[in-house]
Amino acid sequence: MTFREKSAWVMAVLMIVTGLVYGWLVMTLSAALGQTAPPLAAAVPYVLLVVVGSVVLQTVLSLLTPKEAQAPADEREQAVMDRAGSWAGLVTGAGVVCALGWFLVQEDGRMLFHMVLGALIVGQVATHLFEIVLFRRGSH
Amino acid sequence: MAKAPPITNRVRELREAHGGMSQAALAEAIGVTRQTVIAIEQGRYSPSLESAFRISRVFGVGVEDAFGWEG
Numbered sequence: 001m002t003f004r005e006k007s008a009w010v011m012a013v014l015m016i017v018t019g020l021v022y023g024w025l026v027m028t029l030s031a032a033l034g035q036t037a038p039p040l041a042a043a044v045p046y047v048l049l050v051v052v053g054s055v056v057l058q059t060v061l062s063l064l065t066p067k068e069a070q071a072p073a074d075e076r077e078q079a080v081m082d083r084a085g086s087w088a089g090l091v092t093g094a095g096v097v098c099a100l101g102w103f104l105v106q107e108d109g110r111m112l113f114h115m116v117l118g119a120l121i122v123g124q125v126a127t128h129l130f131e132i133v134l135f136r137r138g139s140h
Numbered sequence: 141m142a143k144a145p146p147i148t149n150r151v152r153e154l155r156e157a158h159g160g161m162s163q164a165a166l167a168e169a170i171g172v173t174r175q176t177v178i179a180i181e182q183g184r185y186s187p188s189l190e191s192a193f194r195i196s197r198v199f200g201v202g203v204e205d206a207f208g209w210e211g
Contacts, residue, residue, distance in 0.1 A: 076173075135175075
């Protein structure tokens with residue numbers, strides 16, 4: 001398994017776990033406040049968690065395989081990452097369109113924010129999952 | 141499963157004929173990962189023209205001796 005595939009696994013797990021935490025946070029705060037969506041500050045713990053988690057996990061991964069970590073992506077890896085990013089862009093776009101549709105109906109700016117952030121999270125998860133599939137498949 | 145590209149290769153054969161060169165050594169020589177060499181040998185990935193020339197040069201053969209077109 002190459003460094004980039006390991007990295008994709010690690011980031012996919014991190015984004016899924018933190019995304020679930022974010023979803024739980026939004027729903028819990030919404031219920032507690034009796035609102036459809038909590039204040040935008042609810043996103044702060046999530047962002048901190050993702051940033052710190054990413055730095056820690058990537059650092060550990062790089063320390064475990066320093067030579068691979070320093071090497072640039074080769075042509076197949078680059079093609080895989082490009083294709084995964086392209087596909088994931090469609091996922092993110094679909095999520096944003098859904099969020100905008102929700103806003104047109106509900107006119108809830110807070111919910112729009114949380115839904116767009118959710119779409120970005122799902123898009124990132126999709127990026128890493130597509131990378132894993134394409135890395136494992138071996139072709140592009 | 142993705143359809144294999146119609147490009148055939150003799151990379152494994154050339155590697156073995158070249159003193160049993162390892163996949164890792166070939167990967168190092170042409171500047172890709174070992175997994176990419178494995179994917180090329182298994183016909184699951186068609187290398188770029190640059191990598192095809194690099195592979196051929198490592199073995200001292202022409203590109204057409206290392207790669208072919210199926211059918």
